[in-house]
Amino acid sequence: MSDPVKVGVFVCHCGTNIGGIVNVPEVVEYAKTLPCVEWAEGNLYTCSEDGLSSIRNRIKELHLNRVVVASCTPRTHETLFRKNCERAGLNKYLFEFVNLREHCSWVHMEKPAEATLKAKDLVRMGVAKVSLLQPREDLATDVLRSAMVLGGGVTGLSAALSLANQGYRVDIVEKEEELGGLLRFVNKVFPTHRPSSVLLNPLIESVLEHQNIDVHLGTELTEVKGFVGNFKATIKENDESRELNVGTIIVAVGAQSHKPTGAFGYGRFENVMTQLDFERLGTDQHADINHVVMINCVGARNEERSYCGRFCCIVALKNAILLKEANPRAQVTIVQRDVMAVGKLYEDYYRRALEMGVKFVRYDRARPPHVVGTDREAENVRVFHVLMGKEIELRADLVLLTTPLVPAEDNQTLSQMMKIPLGTDGFFLEAHQKLRPVEFPADGIFVAGCARYPAEIPDCIGQGLAAAAKAAIPMARGQVVSDAFVSEVEPSLCSACGRCIEVCPFGAVNWAEVRTSSGGKKNVARINPAECKGCGLCTASCLSGAIRLPGFTDEQIFAMIGNQS
């Protein structure tokens, strides 16, 4: 660029978030003294329309060709400021963000003088870097208008149906021989007490009839290649391998019910079973059962599995109510640690159980209940009553263990295959717990339902629909535009060590054959810009200095840390 660099610096007070600690006017005065800085000002809120229009006006009036905003985090505001630069006719990659809030004022609240010094340093670094930025263009790739849904449970079915109704082709890959997932084994759903088939069958029928949906039963996923817009998935259906070309993938593989073998006589006593085992037996025998004890939080909220199963309490309430309805004289006692009746109408449902005479005993994790009986039959449950300070004995013809959902067995394999992360508990880990609940860090792959965390039916359907809506975005647009700050390999420098391929969390680096100057061939690393997220891991790991990340080049970093004032 031949034009002289003209930098505008905009320092935000962020109300009192920054302005209450950092002396903003002092930072502004300092910024004016920095090389190439044409303009510097403070704003109460730079992200407000006042602040944004001020940036645009200064760009136009003073012909600024670089902009530095020193305010909050790029995570939430970078797009806004870049767009704003674009509106004023400035290439959006000529903008640099300095984080004065998270990196300075919030962490140095007690030391305003030092915080002001640090703020000056940070602004100086931003100005040094922005001068070396070059204009760039966004990258666009085409997106196939089809999706693959992994899992044919209630989540996957909802997601698939939604996408198919929007006009996209959908392939459902289900490893079982039947659609419906875990919900098939539930006899009635809470809190309406309608058979699960009433809910599931219409969904399955619509999916099977839908012209846009292909269902692959008894099918395994063996390989996934490619990136958003153009995934190549290999599936094994009836011992035959097939390739599916899809634009997006929704992971709705669900979870499995925990089997607490060995605990509370499970596996030893015939009348000790999990809630799901009990539901599979149907409701015919309910009227003949007189004494039922349910033990909640079996295998949940302990050292091994720290999470709460989220709806298992309601499952216990449901079965207790069903038993009470079938036999009002039945003694149903729920031995619990806390009753988590969280969700629409569930507190009323809990009250209904209380009103019907279902009893609740709290147990202490340190003194869990134990089930006693003859060789094969459990007869009593002994539990230490915390409030009475003594052990009580509850008669039990049937002991139901309320267990949480646990991650599906092949989560690990899928995680490695698609480079999508698992949390410490073994469930798939979304990109952001609050802001991006159904997405993965890798673009074009989405997660929904119990694959992510135990979820009840409305949550599963809601997440399935959410994932479908998210997956439809790139497919509706027909192309994906990605950030231009992606890594680039200089083939002549690449030593083909393969470290970058190993470290890339997005699978964006692969081998490519190039011709050498002497006429031979050699393998070098090549980065697919559509998959690269610009994280810089490959750049940092490259021993030959062959990988360059625009926006974070060596020159820029050295300029930032070099010219100490």
Add this chain to the structure above:
Amino acid sequence: MQQALKKEKKTATADLREAIQALMEANHLNLCVECGKCSAICPMVKLYGEYVHNRGTRSMVERLCFDPDGIDDEALWYCWACTQCTFFCPSGVDFQSFMTAFRQLLISHGYSEHSYSCKVCGAYLMPKKQLQILETTLNGKGNAELLYECPNCKKDKYLSTLYKLAGGGKSAHR
């Protein structure tokens, strides 16, 4: 003799249990959600010293649900029937009404060892333990004898005094 008495009590327990069950249902004791507000507000828990597992309102609900043998425990007689717990209960447990009826039930079944009754007419007045506490407190002020009779008997007593003062239709005032 002692043993015979005990046996009698045991047999009484069966229908007493059913009556208690009916009382519990009528006053919604089963609706307890273990929030603990009742025990936190209970003035008697404060009176009897630090919180002990068997003294709060909440634990009485538990005891009656799960411990049929605890029926002659003195802790059942700690309650003053003051309505604080009933007022604060978010679930609508009417503990005050329950306690009043429950004590009548216990007394009618012969469990009266922890109760104090009016020394004139024999009507239930208050738990024995609380009478003792009040006696000790009031003795210092010399008013303890005010405790021993029920309001009706007191009224009768003072009325007859007044009647004597008014004796023969003459005015008490000069």
